[in-house]
Amino acid sequence: MxxxxxxxxxxxxxxxxxxxxxxxxxxLSNHKGIVTETAMYGTVSDTLQARGFAIRDERVITDTYNGVLTYRVADGTRVSQGGVIADIFASENDAAAQGKIDRIDREIANLQVLSKPADFFAANPSMISTQIYSAIGQIFSETRNNNFSEISSLKENLQTVLNRKQLITGEESSEDYLLRIQLLEEEKEQLSLAAGQTINSITAPAAGYFISSTDGFENVVDVSHIREITPKTVRDLLGRERGTGLGSSVGKICSDFNWYLVCVFSEENIWRFEDVEEVSLDIPLASTETIPATVVAKNRDSETGDTAVVFECSYMDSDIASVRNETVQVNVHTYSGVLVSERALRFSDVTYTEYDEEGNPVEKVAENVKGVYVQNGRQLEFVQVFTDKTVNGYAICKTELSDEEQEALVTEATIQLYDNVVVEGTDLYDGKPVQ
The missing domain is CATH 1.20.5 (Single alpha-helices involved in coiled-coils or other helix-helix interfaces)
Structure with a gap:
């Protein structure tokens, strides 16, 4: 060859x-194996992220004093006008001694309850155990949230329930507590003789929330005009460097129990607030709490298309009290329903049967019906879905249809909980056999 x-x-x-x-x-491209996901019920939020600036009606307390200042109340605590928020002592030793005396007074009050004759033995030991675990859990929770100001009082609560269990189980008696009270009274008397009394006190000039720190941004915006704030003003506030505080102050009072958070949203996102009044706010770097808020103003800049949104809040704690310029997650809407991956949605022509006035079957074709393919046994079935919203890549589908939706249904049924929905696959059609 x-x-x-x-x-x-x-x-x-x-x-x-x-x-x-x-x-x-x-x-291979035309006979790729199908991939399914189970349709599950869930709740998702339509969330936007932005920088937020907190605005409060703040009154700085600038009382001058000589000595050592100790606070009586924690940040975020509601105080009444004229209520004592801090005591002044001549020295650190006096302040420390008074702090110990206060702790002794609280311990004595707890022990006096335990020492009084009562039917403690009729108490439910399992209930006491639940209280112990709850008290320990609260301490762990506050520690994780770096809220160490509450640890002392929570520790005292834990000690009280532990003492109560000792009494119930017979390991201690009320006489033991009477002896302990006597020893504490003697210790308190010795401390009182050695320690000096307060030389002065600082009171709240108005009712409101107390915050022990200042940042220099107090009253940069008149709260009475907060609803007219513009996107430019908000951007100017967000662009300022964090304040260093006022060295001569001892704190401030937020005299209005409501406070405000202002953000700027672009034209492509502001539509999400249409007809929205109630939202919730998450400030991940400042607080673990979800804060309910009301949308009280939306002011648009016609030149840039940006809109300043004003959220009114009333929830307050020690963490939120320190918020000023933070990243905020705004949960605009919350939706619940059967969640289906957006990749599963298909559009198909569906042939269905109707009956005329004489009861004769008439075949019709509905074009571009939105639905999904579900694996029913060893074959695929196309089912129509009704969904108003897609969030984070998932369509929220209805399982309970209105009368109008029921009339528009052209497949035998709509999607149901736990259906195996096809999210990947080619050459899909109603009745296709699958392995």
Whole structure:
């Protein structure tokens, strides 16, 4: 066989192998195995992220004093006008001694309850155990949230329930507590003789929330005009460097129990607030709490298209009291329903049957029906879905249909909880057999 025939035969063989490879790839692309996900019920939130600036009606307390200042109330605590918020002592030793006396007074009050005759033995020991675990859980929770100001009082609560269990189980008696009270009274008397009394006190100039720190941003915006704030003003506030505080102050009072958070949203996102009045706010770097809020103003800049949104809040704690310029997650809407991956949504023509006035069947075709393919046994079934919203890649589908939606249904049923929904696959059609 000459070389020319060999070259021709090799070329033909190479062409044949190439055709087989191409055909195999085409087959794979058209017969790719399906991938399904189980339809589950869930709740998702339509969330926007922005920088927020907190505005409060703040009154700085600038009382001058000589001595050592100790606070009586924690940040975020409601105080009444004229209520004592801090005491002043002549020295650190006096302040420390008074702090210990206060703790002794609280312990004595707890022990006096335990020492009084009562039917403690009729108490439910399992209930006491639940109270112990609850007290420990609260301490862990506050520690994780870096809220160490509450640890002392929570520790005292834990000690009280532990003492109560000792009494119930008979490991201690009321006489033991009477002896402990006597020893504490003697310790208190010695401390009182050695420690000096307060030389002055600082009171709240108005009712409101107390905050022990200042940042220099107090009253940069008149709260009475907060609803007219513009996007430019909000951006100017957000662009300022964090304040250093007022060295001569001892704190401030937020005299209005309501406070405000202002953010700027672009034109492409502001539509999400249409007809929205109630939202919730998450400030991840400042607080673990979800804060309910009301949208009280939306002011648009016609030149830039940006809108300043004003949220009114009333919830307050020690963490939120320190919020000023933080990243905020705004939960605009919350939706509940059967969650289906957006990848599963398909549009298909559906042939269905109606009956005329004489009861005769009439076949009709509904075009571009939105639905999904579900695996029903060993074949696929196309079911129509009704969904108003897609959030975070999931369509929220209804399982309970209104009368109008029921009339528009052209498949035998709509999607149901725990259906195996096809999210990947090719050449899908109603009744297709699957392995």
């Amino acid at each position: 000459n070389s020319k025939k060999i070259q021709t035969l090799a070329a033909a063989l190479l062409t044949f192998l190439l055709l087989i490879y191409v055909g195999y790839q085409v087959y």
